[in-house]
Amino acid sequence: MTEQPHAPRSVIREVAAVVLADLPSFADRLSEMGAVREERIYARNGKVPKADMWKSFHDNGRSVLLLVTRGFEDEREWLDPPLATGRRRAEQGVPLESVLHLFRLGGTLLWEMLLAEARRRSPAELEEFVDGAMLLWEAIDRISVAMVDSYRTWQAEIRRRANRRKERLVGALIGGRGVDPTVAADAETELNLSARGRYVVVLSAGEEAEEDLRAAQSCLAVHGMQSVWLSRGERVVWLVELAAAGPARVAELLTPHLRDRAGMSGVVDGFAELGVGYQLAETALLTQPGGAAGIAVLDDRLPEALVVSSPQLSQRLAARTLGRVLELDAPEREMLLDTLETWFRAERSAGRTGTLLYCHRNTVLNRLRKVELLTGKSLEDDRHQLACRLALMAYRTLLR
Template sequence: MPGQPHAVRKVIREVATAVLAELPAFADRLVERGAVEEKTFYGRGDWMAPSDMRQSFMDNARSALLLMGGEDEGRDWMAAPLATGRRRAEQGVPLEAVLHLFRLGTELLWDMLLAAARRRSPDELADFVDGVMVLWQATDRVSMAMVEGYRSREIQLQTRANRRRERLLGVLVEGRGVDPAVAADAEAGLGLPVHGRYVVVLVVCDLAAEEMAPVPELAAAGVRVAVAPYRDRVVWLLELGGVAPGRLAALLTPHLHHRAGMSGEVAGLAEIGIAYRLAELALQTQPPDAPGLAVLDDRLPEALVAASPRLAQRLAAKVLGRVLDLDDEERQVLLETLRAWFRAGRSATRAGELLYCHRNTVLNRLRKLEQLTGASLEDDRHQLCCRLALMAPRETP
């Protein structure tokens, strides 16, 4: 107790020593009050067994009293609060509740110290009161050590839980959920039912990005979620409950700021591998420089093309080969005209409005396309081939 007069240090040490002998009675009072406080403030009283609470109170009060008496050599006083903090984290007791009970213990400890000091002479009582700051400094150090133990153990537990979640999601997206034992393990570890309505969402982003965070609206809608990184993606595994996939997409869209792909619905954990591949296909329909959510069921033609890129490129070369051989500017004009014509429901007038040109200009370009492709755009099969060819990946647009 540096800085304190000798008389003050002496009386504080003697009062702390006297209270040390009374700790069992102190602990009994704290257990009784602590159980009431738990139920009153947190609605439960089963986080800590009474024997555990009693021993923790005694150990931490002893640490505070040792510090008050100036016995902090070797930092032995830290063992008890560190152990208490670690244990409470393992028990799942909220840190707020831990600190609330600690404050309760500090109040009762002060009552005991003051009662012991009042049994001494008036001068010694005055000395004790003059040095009361030592009590608050001691309890503050014990509290900080307890928080340190809690936080360090909490981080360890969260890291372990994250690794288990990553492992479980990994085996599911690899298709190993068809094994009933694997599915049961995933059900227990992820809190998701073996049988249910599932979709997978893949997000391309930094693994520490916001897409790792939960979306509050999902829980409110009854959607259960497990999120973890897998390779260079963030995987969202979502159990729909009673929510339609379209509604889910609407809930997710405002929160996804990177490229993302959403699978169609599958039945149960056994089909998560299928959903993962479908989500990857949906993702491939989203341009590399375009953030946002690509929903598979909204892009099935594009997904068909993405599923067989070599075949799609062969189709494009067969249907649009002579067009693709044109110089960049002319090729771009003709392909954009064809796209606009399809978007306009094959109306030359509306396509002209989209392209800011006269309908006759559109018609002239369409005739040029027919000449180069060797087929009429009135032919349904040729239209289908042109639509698919426009979706096909190729080195030049």
């Protein structure tokens, strides 16, 4: 019969039991070793008391040694400390790499203490201890994985809670509750915005990738503007606290990061007016035709804003003003409306309109006469000109 190899586990378990009885010494030594880099981070964080660090070292060291001495089957005693450490460090905002660094230091120190104890034994036992050392590293890996899983789980939960608070507060502000002192105080603390700042509200129509939103937020911050964004279904709301720059600068910085059309309010004062700002941003967005990209700045599109603010009246205005022009087949209708729109843009010059449309001025005049015939009014009438301009805006934004 072939002799079965002796499992190299008994000596390391005996040695681990000895070190297990000296855990306070392990925690003391690891606290001193950890001061090199991580304590600076922990101290700067300001939320990890030394007693908490010491207890974490002690309890996680105990879990490793329990795994070595008793095996991996029973989780009741060894699992709670790494789970608790992961949860607390996530709540305290300690970087995961810093926690893992201390876990690696702890593993190295445990190995040194175990090896020192094993060297007090016979050479044969020392050799058997070294053969079974993999058991220690398996235990350390098991504890580290449990801590990391707990850290990431709680970090995700903390983010979810923060997002829920952000949703609640941004929703309250754009809902007009910024005048409430409690809401304002909570928003200042949670959102890192000033209750008395100058703001614009931006509303984009499409869902944006989170990385693009964060990149846009960083871009605004580089230029001294604090901001908060919130995804609401298929829209994204931005609250941007202005610095020295105005709305045009915000539009310039945000546009490269937005995939769809957006609307921007005029400047509003403080949390108290963010509800109005949101309504204005909605109006600005409505002035941007579907499929168009970029940000419609309200103050640059006030006539269009008037049109979309009263869609029923605007549609009636378009129908009454343009009359039978709108009943023409699409090619002829678009030709006449484009001519009329270009004529207004060219300051009512038939020659310049012809140049812009690549046709003779007489062709322009013939088309304008047809518009007059179909509408029943002269384009020399100032009031009719105003009605035509508004009707064209209504057609482009509401009817087309």
